[in-house]
Amino acid sequence: MESVPAERRPTGVLTRGRVAYAAAVRVISWNLGFAIGFKRTHDRAWHYLAALDPDIALLQEVVPPAWARDRWTIEARPLQDWGTAIVAKPGLKLQRRPDADAYSTTGTVGLADGTELLVASVHTQVGRASPQDYNGFDPQAVRRPRQALPHHNDIAYAAQRERVQGRRFLVSGDWNVARLWDQSHPSAHDADFFTRAEADGWVECYRLFHPEGEGRTWFRGTDAPYQLDHAFCDPATAVHLAACDNLRPSGRDAASQRPRAACA
Numbered sequence: 159m160e161s162v163p164a165e166r167r168p169t170g171v172l173t174r175g176r177v178a179y180a181a182a183v184r185v186i187s188w189n190l191g192f193a194i195g196f197k198r199t200h201d202r203a204w205h206y207l208a209a210l211d212p213d214i215a216l217l218q219e220v221v222p223p224a225w226a227r228d229r230w231t232i233e234a235r236p237l238q239d240w241g242t243a244i245v246a247k248p249g250l251k252l253q254r255r256p257d258a259d260a261y262s263t264t265g266t267v268g269l270a271d272g273t274e275l276l277v278a279s280v281h282t283q284v285g286r287a288s289p290q291d292y293n294g295f296d297p298q299a300v301r302r303p304r305q306a307l308p309h310h311n312d313i314a315y316a317a318q319r320e321r322v323q324g325r326r327f328l329v330s331g332d333w334n335v336a337r338l339w340d341q342s343h344p345s346a347h348d349a350d351f352f353t354r355a356e357a358d359g360w361v362e363c364y365r366l367f368h369p370e371g372e373g374r375t376w377f378r379g380t381d382a383p384y385q386l387d388h389a390f391c392d393p394a395t396a397v398h399l400a401a402c403d404n405l406r407p408s409g410r411d412a413a414s415q416r417p418r419a420a421c422a
Contacts, residue, residue: 280331
């Protein structure tokens with residue numbers, strides 16, 4: 159049986175192995191890596207996802223197989239827009255929002271307590287955005303304070319910040335930004351991305367449970383243990399989070415990034 163490279167693995171909010179939390183909503187966030195060469199193992203990764211049995215999955219670089227649409231409600235963007243997708247069990251009544259952009263798929267789900275939760279799967283490329291990517295935003299208003307121009311993840315963040323204002327939300331994906339990046343690229347000021355999010359009231363789910371540092375989600379060769387994938391929510395949702403951890407699938411089930419799981 160061929161092996162699957164383990165560079166990028168799923169992220170999610172988990173129950174830390176407990177069986178309890180009967181009313182919990184389990185969310186998986188994962189870049190399955192279709193765009194960077196994991197096409198032959200893509201269906202296997204979807205089967206691994208099915209075995210995890212999430213209520214919601216926020217996915218990137220995916221082409222949903224036909225059988226997956228029989229199992230879940232799926233809203234997805236084409237691969238040229240980084241193949242972002244939201245996967246949800248039918249009972250959550252996933253509804254796609256019409257205000258789409260090239261960096262994300264955004265929708266709403268209905269929770270058992272009547273809460274409407276905005277959910278978004280995000281994927282941005284590395285580097286500065288070009289004017290055609292600004293999506294109507296003033297580049298000086300959305301750039302990081304120590305950068306002359308915005309990066310792609312700054313544009314994606316600005317779009318989601320508008321959408322989530324005053325709402326319960328969970329926004330997750332491959333933001334291609336890492337605090338650790340600043341150690342080898344001090345002019346990048348990636349830390350400013352997270353400082354801004356915190357100032358805006360966004361709670362970083364993984365850091366809520368692991369304040370000690372990075373939770374590696376990027377695995378390739380001798381690269382540093384970057385956490386490129388991040389899940390954010392509003393403070394009211396954060397109160398209900400039970401856990402947030404990186405999953406560790408076996409090599410044959412893994413892609414290039416590690417899945418993250420959350421349980422609310």
